[in-house]
Each structure stands twice: as structure tokens, then as C-alpha cells.
Amino acid sequence: MSAVRMLTGDRPTGRLHLGHYVGSIANRVRLHQRYESFFIIADLHMLTTRNTREDIDRVSHNAREMVTDILAAGVDPARATFYLQSAIPEVGDLNTLFQNLVTVPRLERVPSLKDMARAAGKDEMPYGLLGYPVLQAADILCVKGQVVPVGKDNAPHVEVTREIARRFNHLYGEVFPVPEMIASETPTLVGTDGQSKMSKSLGNAISLSDDAETVRRAVMGMYTDPNRVRADVPGMVEGNPVFTYHDVFNPDRAQVADLKERYRAGRVGDVEVKEKLAVALNRFLDPIRERRARFEADRGMVDQLIVDGTERTRAEVRRTLVEVRRAMGLTGAYQQVRRRAERARRATAAPA
Structure with missing residues (x-):
């Protein structure tokens, strides 16, 4: 392995949205040209909160939609390896070995796990969800990922990965x-x-795939300053979602500054602010929509990309697992048993 490797990905729960874009995809688009990039379609992670047969039946469709969104956002398919997590059973083997390198109290201190359980309507923490960061460590380390783009919620998970890598290397030698x-x-x-x-x-x-009218309707219905009942009432810009979106997605900084000044002074209505945001968002999304249409028109391209990436990744993971088992001595343990069994068989079969 020569190039620095990046591992990132998402659970296949449907099409991606602007939150995904600012939280991770923008980083991926920027970084994937610099690093050897693996993109995981994390369907095993999905099972921690969505595990009905209907959820599982949608994985294939959702995986295709998700990968198409990532490509449409600007990731070059020639520079990215997409793979389906559940199609690589060796990741589960690595997850089992890593489970012994972290404690339950440590996992219980990961703040986002309780939020995930609550969002999924779980009254109690499923075992798989508690172990989410351990499986994520297996995902990252199975391809020996060296950099991981993260949003705020995922940073504590990756910190567990870092601890597991250090613990493994301390106990068994430098592998990860x-x-x-x-x-x-x-x-x-x-x-x-x-x-x-x-x-x-x-x-x-x-x-990311919403059409222009859908985006406009969503923007016009956005929450804003609840205390502002008329356009001539001075409004709050800080914490106002409409202006948060302007700051992120509207490249016309002079226009944004003017809207903020007039909003604070009570000289502009919410409708104008939202209409200009809708225009800015649709301008941002137009190139993404165009690229998505091209990928959708190339029938089978995304599916083949996932198949090729999964096969390549599985070969990488198999090599890693061999190295891990050798470092831990697990391969040697079985070989010793096998040699003893072979000696006993030969002794029994030898003529008197």
C-alpha cells in the first residue's frame, strides 16, 4: 500500500440531502482526488436501527440511489471504490476480534449512540447499536484507512477506532x-x-436530487424568526435557518450581507429572503442534477461500479485478516492442533 487511503460512507437509507453534503460529501469531493478512496455502503450499520425485511429489501435500490448522489455531487467514479458492506463477511470476523479490545463503559460514553436509539424509537439500546463504533473500526481498519472525513456526530466513533488500532498494535505488533x-x-x-x-x-x-419546484416549496415553508410577525419588525439573523442556508449555499456574499442588514432593520420580508435562498439553492443543485441525469441514463453503470468495488475491497480485507490472525497467533494455534491430529492419525495408521 503506497497511496494514503481514505474510508468514508453512509447507510443505504435513501437519497442523500443537503445535510449529508455539508457534513461529509463536500469533504469527500475535495479529498478523493488526493487519497485512494473507499466508499462503504454500510448496510450492516443500517440494521442497528432499521432491520425489518422491508428495510433489507430496499438496500439494493437505496445503494444505487446513494452512490448516484455521491457521483452527482462530484466524486469521480474512476477514483473511488464503492463496496457493499454485507457482501464482505470477513469484516464480521474482524469486528469479532475487535470487540475484545474495548469495554462496554467506553462504548456507553459515545454520545451519539443514545441519540440514534432515540431517533429510531428504541426504548433500550440494541447490542448491535452499542457496538456500532466497533464495527465502524472494522470498516476503517479492514482496508487500513488512514484518513476519515467526519461530521460532528461521527467524530467520537472514529476516536474509538483510533483507540482500537493503538490497542491492537500494542498487544500484537504494528498492523494498523x-x-x-x-x-x-x-x-x-x-x-x-x-x-x-x-x-x-x-x-x-x-x-440533492429534488427538482427546482420541490426545493422552492421546502424553502418557502422554512422556519424563521417566530417573533417577526411583519416585514417591518426587526428580525434575528443569528440562529435563523434561512440565513444559515444563505451562509452555506449562497455564493453572492454581497447579497447575503444586504439581506442580513435589512432583516435586522425590518426593511425586508421573509418572502424575499426565502425566494433569494431558493434561487441560490437551485443554482447550487443544478450541476448535481445534470450529473445525476447522466449517470441514471447509463444503465447498469452504478451497479457495476458497486460490484467491481466490492470484489476489490474483499480481496483487500482478506489480506488484512490474514495479517491480523497471524499477528494474534490465531493461525498458529490451529496449525498446532492440525499437526498433532496428523501425527496421531499417522501413528494409528502405521503397521505394528
């Missing part, structure tokens, strides 16, 4: 790199309701 985290510039994007981060399940998301 300790991956570095690359934080996104905008780690969390509030949803259109202004109440929580953007999420498909909460219905407060704008998808």
Missing part, C-alpha cells in the same frame, strides 16, 4: 495505521423546521 480525522467545515446543518439537524425521517430535508 491510527487513522486521522478530517472535520467538515459545517459539521451539522439544521433542518428546514429549525428544530433539529436535517433528516429524511423527520421530513425536514432537502434532497
Whole structure:
């Protein structure tokens, strides 16, 4: 392995949205030209909160949609390896070995796990969800990932990966790199309701694949300053989701500054501010929509990309697992048993 490797990805729960873009995809687009890039379609992670047969039946479709969104956002398919997590059973073997290198109290201190359980309507923490960061460590280290783009919520997970890599190397010898985290510039994007981060399940998301009219409707219905009952009432810009989106997606900084000044002075209405945001968002999304249409028109291209990437990744993971088992002495243990059994068989079969 010569080039520095990056590992990142998402659970295949549907199309990606603007929150995904600012939280991770923008970083991936920027970084994948610099690093050898692996993109995981994390369907085993999906099972920690969505594990009905209907959820699983949608994985194939959702995987294709998700990969298409990532490509449409600007990732070059020639410089990215996409793979389906559940198609590589060796990752589960590595996960089993890593489970012994971290304690339950340590996992219980990962703050986002309880939030994930609560968002999924779980009254109690599933075992698989508690072990989410351990499986994520297996995902990252199975290809010896050296850099991981992360949003705010995922940083504590990757810190567990770093601890597991250090612990393994201390016990068994230097096998794994300790991956570095690359934080996104905008780690969390509030949803259109202004109440929580953007999420498909909460219905407060704008998808990367939404058409122009869908985006406009979502923007016009956005939460804004609740105390502003008329356009001539001075409004709050700080914490106002509409202006948060302007700051992230509107490249016309002079226009944004003018809107903020007039909003604070009560000289502009919410409708104008939102209409200009809708225009800015659609200009941002137009190239993504165009690229998506091209990838969708190339029938079978995305599926083949996933197949090729999965086969390549599985070969990498198999090599890693052999190295891990050799470092731990597990391969030697079985060989000793096999040699003893062979000697006993020969002794029994030898003529008197």
C-alpha cells in the first residue's frame, strides 16, 4: 500500500440531502482526488436501527440511489471504490476480534449512540447499536484507512477506532495505521423546521436530487424568526435557518450581507429572503442534477461500479485478516492442533 487511503460512507437509507453534503460529501469531493478512496455502503450499520425485511429489501435500490448522489455531487467514479458492506463477511470476523479490545463503559460514553436509539424509537439500546463504533473500526481498519472525513456526530466513533488500532498494535505488533480525522467545515446543518439537524425521517430535508419546484416549496415553508410577525419588525439573523442556508449555499456574499442588514432593520420580508435562498439553492443543485441525469441514463453503470468495488475491497480485507490472525497467533494455534491430529492419525495408521 503506497497511496494514503481514505474510508468514508453512509447507510443505504435513501437519497442523500443537503445535510449529508455539508457534513461529509463536500469533504469527500475535495479529498478523493488526493487519497485512494473507499466508499462503504454500510448496510450492516443500517440494521442497528432499521432491520425489518422491508428495510433489507430496499438496500439494493437505496445503494444505487446513494452512490448516484455521491457521483452527482462530484466524486469521480474512476477514483473511488464503492463496496457493499454485507457482501464482505470477513469484516464480521474482524469486528469479532475487535470487540475484545474495548469495554462496554467506553462504548456507553459515545454520545451519539443514545441519540440514534432515540431517533429510531428504541426504548433500550440494541447490542448491535452499542457496538456500532466497533464495527465502524472494522470498516476503517479492514482496508487500513488512514484518513476519515467526519461530521460532528461521527467524530467520537472514529476516536474509538483510533483507540482500537493503538490497542491492537500494542498487544500484537504494528498492523494498523491510527487513522486521522478530517472535520467538515459545517459539521451539522439544521433542518428546514429549525428544530433539529436535517433528516429524511423527520421530513425536514432537502434532497440533492429534488427538482427546482420541490426545493422552492421546502424553502418557502422554512422556519424563521417566530417573533417577526411583519416585514417591518426587526428580525434575528443569528440562529435563523434561512440565513444559515444563505451562509452555506449562497455564493453572492454581497447579497447575503444586504439581506442580513435589512432583516435586522425590518426593511425586508421573509418572502424575499426565502425566494433569494431558493434561487441560490437551485443554482447550487443544478450541476448535481445534470450529473445525476447522466449517470441514471447509463444503465447498469452504478451497479457495476458497486460490484467491481466490492470484489476489490474483499480481496483487500482478506489480506488484512490474514495479517491480523497471524499477528494474534490465531493461525498458529490451529496449525498446532492440525499437526498433532496428523501425527496421531499417522501413528494409528502405521503397521505394528
